[in-house]
Amino acid sequence: MNRRFERAKPEEQGVSSTALVKLIEGMKRQMAEKEDYAFHSVMILRHGKVIAEGSFAPFEQAQAHLMFSLSKSFTSTAIGISVEEGLLSLDDKVIDFFPEMRGIAKGTYTDDLTIRHLLCMSAGQDQENMMTGNWVEAFFSQPISHAPGTKFMYNTLGTYILSAILQKVSGTTLEAYLEPRLFEPLGIREHHWHQSPQGISAGGFGLMINVEDIAAFGQLYLNKGVFNGKRILSERYVTDATSVQIANGEDVNSDWTQGYGYQFWMCRNGAYRGDGAYGQYCLVMPDEDMVIGITAGLSDLQAPLDLIFETLIGEVSDVALPPSDKSFELSQMMKSLMIEFAADKAEYAVDFEGDFSLSEALYGCSDIYVKLSEKGLELSLRNEYSHFEINTTIGEWSKTKLFFLGGEMAASAAGAWIGEGTYRLEIRFTESAVVDYYEFKIGDVLSIHYKRWINHWETRDGIIEMIS
Template sequence: MSRLPRSAPDAQGLSVAALDSFVGALDAGAPEIQTLMLLRHGHVVLEEAWAPYRLEDPHLLFSVSKSFTSTAIGLAIDAGLLKLDDPVVSFFDAEVLPETISPNLAAMQVRHLLTMTTGHSQDTVEALSRDRRMVKVFLGLEVQREPGTVFVYNSGATYMLSAILQRLTGERLVDYLRRRLFEPLGATEASWQASTEGITTGGWGLSINTESLACFGQLLLQNGEWNGTQLVPAEWYTAATSKQVPNDNQENPDWKQGYGYQFWRGRHNTYRGDGAFGQYVLVFPDYDAALVVTSATGDMQAILNTVWEFLLPALEGKEVPAVPRPEHLQLPAPAGAAPTAGDGTTYRFADNLAGLTAVRLDSDGSGTFTFAGLEPGATSPVDIVVRPGDWAELNSVGVLKEADPQSTQRVVSSASADGTAFVATIRFVETPFVLTLTCRTEDGVMTVDAEQNVSFGPTHLTIISEV
């Protein structure tokens, strides 16, 4: 059910032709756009999904999660549970604190976690991921600089905000926000990954759908008010979305306009939450507008450049360069010949980074790919069947969601041929990720070239079956 009113663009002062050009430019650009929604004066004036993606599907938001964590901290401060200048070490006991607390660690405050000025020389998240005791690891790391002096993007700092909130309230961040934010906004589909020590990850891992994220954008525009109720103190969002610290040490122009409390400042007096591979809630306070985008790209600046070239002039009432808009927005299944028939042999693989354990290619041109577990916490193998033709829905295969073991992720797949090779393309449509597996067999051995469209690490892996 829609939670935001819909309106024709021209009723909200926007040109339909200009918005069509904006959509056309996004579609023609290199970044793969999956969904988008534009709000103006509290109304949805543009909503699109590139098939097979859907607006109603939850989508993994990566670091957009941080802006929700900021919201939770603002609520906790308003409730008197903590203050911005509280020392981080004050929330923890000897079980996790280092034997010797350095002056810089002692000086680290909640505000430094919020503004990414903890004093660490690099993001701490990699160090945290090596050990299940993530809080203890963070507190034991060397703090090289005086907190508050240098901006260094630090997802581990956001994790610590979640850990502090859980210590204070006795409940996970996701549960703390559920009745205070998610349920009032109608974001009942919200799920959030937890760490191995049982703490909501905070800096990443939140999944909600496009309209829920748009509701959050409208909440920001309304300074925390929703349906006549002040869900979040207006003063918090004013502070959180303002420039609290400089971040001139960043490279891209829209990442060096200042940082607030887990919100980025942008050009043209905008602010945003953003996440890896092109997830955005971008707020235009001067134009009473907000844009939500989910996508898959390694070039996040390219999306913002398209926004400044096409959407910003539309909001200003200016002419926009004409770009044809496709009649149907879609990310088509791979074209080409159907795969040749297989012989039904099951090829098995040793442990590998792709989690692929077995492949069977059958005489009908389909393939069955077995994965050991596509997510942390998955306990049983998952079979994904890939057939020639258009995207096939696989939402019943049992790809587990970590936050809710009873639910499944939506997956689509298609098979094609590359010469004699069988090519399986698998889209995990509640994420940006697309996996392409090119399988070749020779002398009883299968070689699989695995390509992932975007990744925090290598995007290519070659796997050879066991003899």
């Protein structure tokens, strides 16, 4: 694992271990109380040193994780660097980079739209088009019906346009541009950024890095653009990016309505954050000199912020605190974090084995081998394009991979007998927030009841019958 930060006990850095224990216990409590809610990894820095870190099994701290919209803050950083290099100005007109779109662009204010407006989500559109076909064309075909800079509207396609502009002026993709300028100086060694069909980094989503990479990025901003003594980003850009550029609501108790900067959300308590769907956080707390990186799969995105502020605000000191026995308790807690799964009821176990065809394809496969026993599950799905094999042992997570259409997805599985002839299987795709649940029901007709948790708006439920 790439360890680029010194480790220290919380009290040495003026933070109460008792407060951090309360924070982690609060995370565990939220996971127990909320459906489809799991933290994956967390890292907490004070004064640039790691004072708490851990991952909830089966997730691993060093594993790259999809950042979703936290990617936007990295795109903003690339724009800030490119301004310093003289490649563009925040007041450049967006349409000038895409003259071929003049015949497609709609709305009264197309010629007024600048890079600055894209950065602060104020392009003047009422809604966002789907990302289909040519993504640049998809953006410009949505009318700009309000004066840019006057209306906040979260717009992922707008961030993609920033990536497309950067590629035009630099001659390389956003990801490649950041390699020597940001990723390498921050020690981000393994990264990937999904691209559009046009070969342009997605910009607004699709970056994959790990939780320590998130923390390093946050520390860069906390240090006003400096990391390990090297200036990477101008202090002026950091200040502007993390200040309110446009209002986005009036709820004083919400961290979604404190104002928006350049692809950063302002928070209560003087904090700000880069933020991705399902709980990918880069939270910077300047008043506390702290950075918190989190990866997760959450159905409530305000609750973690409430918990952090409730447990940490007022619990830090400018000087070292006396040693505490809670420091050891915290250390042991962080080493034993785990996402809990269903308790096994061995009395319901039955022996079952067979090859079947499915009434509905599962992971693209229609043929399945299943073996169930009191020890667990063996499952194999195969066709000419993909395969997925799972071997679960009662009481633990088991690693596996889904090989699909030439690619692969890392996953871990766990299972338990939960009822008469009913085995529950949980599959967590450990590079993202997707969770699949299956219940194998052995009766007159063997069936699989499934539920896929995709996000906090949608689940998919169904039944697949096995045809012998």
